[in-house]
Every structure is written in structure tokens, then in C-alpha cells.
Amino acid sequence: MKITVIGTGYVGLVTGTCLAEVGNDVLCLDLDQSKIDTLKSGGMPIHEPGLLEMVQRNVAAGRLHFTTSIEESAAFGNVQFIAVGTPPDEDGSADLQYVTAAARNIGCHMTEYKVIVDKSTVPVGTADKVRAVVAAELAKRGTDIPFAVVSNPEFLKEGAAVEDFMRPDRIVIGAEDVRAIALMRDIYSQFNRNHDRIVVMDVRSAELTKYAANSMLATRISFMNELAILADKLGADIEQVRLGIGADPRIGFHFLYPGCGYGGSCFPKDVQALIRTGLENDVTLKVLQAVEAANEAQKRVLLDKITARFGSDLQGMHFAIWGLAFKPDTDDMRAASSRVLIEGLWALGATATAYDPVAMQESRRIYGADARLTYADSPMSALKAADALAIVTEWKEFRVQDFAAIKAALKTPAIFDGRNLYVPSQVREQGIEYYAIGRR
Numbered sequence: 175m176k177i178t179v180i181g182t183g184y185v186g187l188v189t190g191t192c193l194a195e196v197g198n199d200v201l202c203l204d205l206d207q208s209k210i211d212t213l214k215s216g217g218m219p220i221h222e223p224g225l226l227e228m229v230q231r232n233v234a235a236g237r238l239h240f241t242t243s244i245e246e247s248a249a250f251g252n253v254q255f256i257a258v259g260t261p262p263d264e265d266g267s268a269d270l271q272y273v274t275a276a277a278r279n280i281g282c283h284m285t286e287y288k289v290i291v292d293k294s295t296v297p298v299g300t301a302d303k304v305r306a307v308v309a310a311e312l313a314k315r316g317t318d319i320p321f322a323v324v325s326n327p328e329f330l331k332e333g334a335a336v337e338d339f340m341r342p343d344r345i346v347i348g349a350e351d352v353r354a355i356a357l358m359r360d361i362y363s364q365f366n367r368n369h370d371r372i373v374v375m376d377v378r379s380a381e382l383t384k385y386a387a388n389s390m391l392a393t394r395i396s397f398m399n400e401l402a403i404l405a406d407k408l409g410a411d412i413e414q415v416r417l418g419i420g421a422d423p424r425i426g427f428h429f430l431y432p433g434c435g436y437g438g439s440c441f442p443k444d445v446q447a448l449i450r451t452g453l454e455n456d457v458t459l460k461v462l463q464a465v466e467a468a469n470e471a472q473k474r475v476l477l478d479k480i481t482a483r484f485g486s487d488l489q490g491m492h493f494a495i496w497g498l499a500f501k502p503d504t505d506d507m508r509a510a511s512s513r514v515l516i517e518g519l520w521a522l523g524a525t526a527t528a529y530d531p532v533a534m535q536e537s538r539r540i541y542g543a544d545a546r547l548t549y550a551d552s553p554m555s556a557l558k559a560a561d562a563l564a565i566v567t568e569w570k571e572f573r574v575q576d577f578a579a580i581k582a583a584l585k586t587p588a589i590f591d592g593r594n595l596y597v598p599s600q601v602r603e604q605g606i607e608y609y610a611i612g613r614r
């Protein structure tokens with residue numbers, strides 16, 4: 175099948191590459207010339223495990239191509255996946271300008287039946303908007319070429335995106351057009367061999383399903399974060415509580431880890447967007463409003479623990495920070511807790527040296543050459559001249575540590591652990607002050 179994927183970010187590039195991997199002929203469009211140049215020259219604009227090798231394999235096999243030409247991309251695929259960004263607008267609603275621009279470009283140049291697939295996370299009603307935009311472009315051209323609009327939200331996780339796409343838990347297809355549903359079933363048949371994972375539903379339900387999934391996961395995290403704050407006050411251990419409740423099959427163990435707040439490109443913006451959709455429809459989503467407020471507060475939790483220990487004037491102090499990415503196995507720092515910590519430390523007069531295995535380049539792009547943030551080439555070298563250590567991302571390489579060496583390197587042997595990586599008693603036995611999230 176000939177498939178166009180519009181947008182070569184985390185979702186678009188993974189989607190296009192995985193669709194090529196199972197034998198389709200895929201053209202990926204991006205308007206960002208530098209991304210396309212990087213991909214064409216065999217490079218990789220994002221960090222995603224296993225993706226580079228898969229891209230190279232499919233490019234070499236002649237099944238995966240890249241372009242910046244909208245004429246070429248509109249002509250190429252019978253199926254056109256829209257996987258562009260939907261960042262939050264000022265009021266929290268999803269900004270649909272990139273989605274509508276992509277739809278307009280298809281309507282402007284298509285010459286035969288197309289199935290247009292909304293893969294981006296978009297609010298309920300967006301498929302109708304996309305349909306209207308394409309129809310308006312066709313009308314301008316004095317033609318009425320048939321087309322269908324399908325909702326096919328993406329559930330992949332950054333850091334495990336290739337694996338998630340190749341072995342999905344479920345494939346949600348929101349469509350009414352019988353021909354389009356058949357085509358979508360065909361595309362996903364290769365990812366659906368063990369048992370049928372496809373759930374076909376109406377378009378609006380599919381659009382809402384994506385927001386419901388992310389909002390539920392964000393709710394679990396904020397719930398555990400609030401309980402961890404209470405556990406701190408009560409002298410209870412949230413890790414024991416997690417084990418105690420996770421064993422209940424109605425609850426389960428997933429997404430019950432407290433920490434220094436969720437970030438990334440999805441949870442914060444999708445929770446906000448769903449709250450906004452509610453308000454636009456006279457429904458106040460009170461639970462989600464609380465989830466968001468709790469998370470905003472939680473992103474400051476390390477800073478609060480640091481000021482509780484050292485006071486609120488941190489002038490002249492220097493902190494080591496382990497982890498910049500919003501989670502391990504990605505270089506994505508969108509809405510990352512590390513940013514709240516770094517900027518909070520700066521505001522109180524402190525400076526920092528950070529180490530992250532893959533996100534330091536992204537951090538340099540965000541913060542430029544600000545002398546208040548320097549970078550180290552290993553976790554231990556980040557500790558040099560530092561007063562204390564803050565851990566923001568749970569990278570595997572931070573898990574096993576030589577605590578005696580950490581103690582010797584820090585001016586004040588104190589670890590502020592935003593991801594509960596260590597057994598508190600083991601760290602404290604080494605004479606290190608250990609401030610974790612809800613741990614005894």
C-alpha cells in the first residue's frame with residue numbers, strides 16, 4: 175500500500191517507519207527542512223530506541239522516503255496520516271493550526287479518493303473540521319473528489335515507541351465510511367496477527383478515547399503524588415502502600431509510582447485540552463482540574479524539599495542534577511520537571527550542573543549557553559563542586575550507585591530523589607541525607 179505520513183516527529187516518524195517495516199511504501203512529509211535533511215542523510219532528529227536502525231533498513235529497501243513537497247506527498251498515498259503537533263493554545267485547548275494546514279494541503283493537491291487519518295491527538299469534533307477544510311479546498315478547485323476522514327489515535331510511549339507500534343495493545347479506528355474501515359483494517363492486519371486488537375467505533379468516541387486514556391493515567395499519578403505527600407507527614411511509606419494497593423487486580427501496579435510530577439508532550443497538554451473541551455460544553459471536569467493542579471504543585475516538590483533543607487536563599491549554592499528528559503529513554507524535555515527545578519534554582523540564586531545520557535543537547539537548545547547551567551559527561555562528574563544532588567529522571571544508569579563516592583564528592587551529603595530510586599535505609603546508612611517522595 176502507498177501511504178503518506180504528514181509530520182515526522184515522535185509519532186509520525188515511528189508510524190511511517192513501522193508501516194514501511196511491514197512492507198508498505200511510505201513517504202514521510204515534514205515542512206521542517208532540517209529534519210528532512212537529517213533523515214535523508216541517514217541521521218535521526220529524535221532519540222527513540224531502535225528507530226534509527228529501522229529507518230536505515232527501510233530506506234535501504236526502498237520502502238521509506240522523505241520529502242518537504244506537499245504536492246508530492248498529497249499525490250503519493252491513498253492513505254494520508256496526519257501526525258503533526260497539537261500543542262496547547264493559551265487557554266489550554268489544542269492548537270489545531272498544523273492539523274488544518276495539513277488537511278488544506280491535501281485538499282489543495284489530491285486528484286483521487288483519499289483516506290485522511292487523524293493520528294495526532296485532537297479534540298472531539300476535529301474530524302468534522304478536517305472534513306470541512308478538505309471539502310472547502312476541493313470546492314475552490316471546482317471538484318468533488320471523494321474522501322473519508324478517520325480517527326486513529328496513537329497510544330505509543332516515547333522511549334518504547336517502536337515496540338508499542340509494532341505490538342499495540344489496541345488499535346482504535348473511528349470511522350463510518352465502510353471503504354475506509356476496510357482499508358484501515360488492511361493496513362493494521364500486520365500488527366494484528368496474534369488476536370484482533372482493532373476496536374472500530376464512531377469518530378467522536380475514538381477522539382475521546384485518546385484523551386480518556388491519558389487523563390486516566392495522569393489521574394493515577396497525581397493521586398499517588400498526593401498520597402506520597404500525606405505519607406511524608408504521617409511517617410508512612412508510599413512504596414509499601416503502592417505494593418499493598420497494586421496487588422488488588424481492580425487497581426493493578428501500573429502507573430502508581432509517585433515522583434516529582436509528570437511531564438512530556440502528552441499528559442500535561444491532553445489533560446488541559448480535555449478540561450477545556452469540558453468547559454466549552456458546560457461540563458466542569460473537576461477531577462481533571464485537580465489532577466492538573468496537583469501535578470503543577472508536584473513539579474516543585476524537589477525545590478520545596480531543597481528550600482526546606484537549605485532555606486529559600488540559595489545564593490552561591492550549586493546543585494548537581496541527574497536527568498533532564500521528562501522520562502528515561504527519550505530526549506524530550508517538553509514540560510519536564512527538570513525545567514521547573516532548574517528555573518526554580520536560578521530564581522533563588524543557585525546554579526546547576528546537569529547530566530543526562532541523551533537530553534543534554536535538547537537542554538542546550540532550550541537554555542542556550544546560560545552560565546548558570548553547565549553539563550557533565552558522567553553522573554559522578556556532575557557532582558564536582560556541588561552542594562547536593564537532585565535526581566529528576568529515573569534513567570537505569572542512576573539505579574546502582576557507589577554511595578561512599580557520592581558522599582565524598584558532595585559538599586553536603588544530601589540527595590533529593592524525585593523518582594524514589596533507592597532504599598532509604600541503605601542511603602542513610604552511608605551517612606547521606608536522603609529526601610525522597612513519600613518514603614520512610
Ligand SMILES: NC(=O)c1ccc[n+]([C@@H]2O[C@H](COP(=O)([O-])OP(=O)(O)OC[C@H]3O[C@@H](n4cnc5c(N)ncnc54)[C@H](O)[C@@H]3O)[C@@H](O)[C@H]2O)c1
Nearest residue numbers: 181183184185204205206258259260272276294295328332
Ligand atoms: N509524542 C508522543 O509520545 C505522542 C504519543 C501519542 C500521540 N501523540 C500526539 O501525536 C501528535 C504529534 O506528536 P509528536 O510528539 O510526534 O509531535 P512533534 O512535535 O515531535 O512532531 C510534529 C511534526 O509535525 C511537523 N509539521 C507541522 N506542521 C506540518 C505540516 N503542515 N506538514 C508537515 N509537517 C508538519 C513538525 O515540523 C514536526 O516535525 C500530537 O498530537 C501528539 O499529542 C504524541
